Amino acid sequence: MILVVGARGMLGQDLMALLGARGHGVDIDEIDITSPESVMKVVGDLKPEVVVNCAAYTDVDGCESNTETAMAVNGEGVAYLAMACRDLGALLVQVSTDYVFDGGKGRPYVEDDAPCPLSVYGESKLAGEMNAAFSPEHLIVRTQWLYGLHGKNFVETMLRLGAEKDELTVVDDQIGSPTWTVDLARAIIALIDNGCRGIYHAANAEYCSWNGFAKAIFEEQGLPVSVKPMTTTELNRPARRPLYSTLECSKLAADAGFQPQPWRSALQEYLEIRTAAL
Numbered sequence: 001m002i003l004v005v006g007a008r009g010m011l012g013q014d015l016m017a018l019l020g021a022r023g024h025g026v027d028i029d030e031i032d033i034t035s036p037e038s039v040m041k042v043v044g045d046l047k048p049e050v051v052v053n054c055a056a057y058t059d060v061d062g063c064e065s066n067t068e069t070a071m072a073v074n075g076e077g078v079a080y081l082a083m084a085c086r087d088l089g090a091l092l093v094q095v096s097t098d099y100v101f102d103g104g105k106g107r108p109y110v111e112d113d114a115p116c117p118l119s120v121y122g123e124s125k126l127a128g129e130m131n132a133a134f135s136p137e138h139l140i141v142r143t144q145w146l147y148g149l150h151g152k153n154f155v156e157t158m159l160r161l162g163a164e165k166d167e168l169t170v171v172d173d174q175i176g177s178p179t180w181t182v183d184l185a186r187a188i189i190a191l192i193d194n195g196c197r198g199i200y201h202a203a204n205a206e207y208c209s210w211n212g213f214a215k216a217i218f219e220e221q222g223l224p225v226s227v228k229p230m231t232t233t234e235l236n237r238p239a240r241r242p243l244y245s246t247l248e249c250s251k252l253a254a255d256a257g258f259q260p261q262p263w264r265s266a267l268q269e270y271l272e273i274r275t276a277a278l
């Protein structure tokens with residue numbers, strides 16, 4: 001059985017749907033990963049072969065003013081899950097982020113590039129990566145710029161704002177790969193099923209800026225919204241973000257035989273499914 005922790009989050013719900021009968025989901029009502037007792041009880045009772053941790057404190061700007069919560073959930077919580085997995089001989093799959101990098105490389109990041117987080121969120125997720133190693137059997141999957149049907153995300157924000165305004169200003173100096181949670185869930189399952197261990201990068205192929213992503217969303221939806229550029233400095237958010245954090249995903253393709261589709265076709269598929277679900 002594959003236990004999905006954080007099963008009611010944006011990624012967790014898509015992963016549960018794809019796992020079908022192989023999956024068992026728990027979230028904050030059943031397990032608090034910041035409590036070692038809660039983790040030992042739930043994982044010890046269910047005895048999964050694999051634990052996929054999709055639970056996290058994901059408010060990147062909120063982490064700057066809530067450092068203790070960020071470290072407790074994203075760092076220490078992973079240590080408790082890893083120790084519970086170690087005791088069972090189970091595999092721990094930890095979902096991590098491009099925000100462990102500073103974005104200064106200028107080329108796509110490979111798995112063994114040195115992390116250098118710019119934010120509390122990035123530091124806490126890096127702590128989680130290191131703590132995953134308490135389980136001898138561990139797999140770390142770094143991803144970026146997630147969107148999906150079951151959570152707050154950039155696509156939904158743009159569609160909401162695009163329905164209200166005919167002009168928006170969006171940052172054009174952060175580059176990455178928008179990634180559909182369904183494609184990430186497919187990548188995670190492929191990595192598990194192919195016995196992969198260690199660090200992997202998993203994101204939709206090709207890249208753009210947030211500004212380019214916003215333009216693509218409006219083009220695909222036929223919304224006549226003009227998208228003006230602005231810089232990250234002008235936006236002035238509490239947490240620093242990497243400017244170029246594209247993830248090189250060829251190790252995923254080589255070892256798990258899974259090549260995520262380009263971000264633009266993933267967006268088209270997502271918007272079709274979203275329209276059908278409305």
Ligand SMILES: NC(=O)c1ccc[n+]([C@@H]2O[C@H](COP(=O)([O-])OP(=O)(O)OC[C@H]3O[C@@H](n4cnc5c(N)ncnc54)[C@H](OP(=O)(O)O)[C@@H]3O)[C@@H](O)[C@H]2O)c1
Binds near residue numbers: 011098143145
């Ligand atoms: N979203 C992105 O753009 C992005 C990018 C790169 C990497 N990631 C990583 O991808 C993973 C999934 O992200 P997501 O966007 O799907 O997250 P999400 O929608 O915020 O889901 C996280 C889930 O974890 C739960 N949770 C929070 N604290 C918990 C605790 N102490 N114990 C148990 N459950 C707890 C949350 O419950 P509540 O909602 O009640 O708090 C929520 O259901 C995370 O590891 C995240 O760091 C995300």
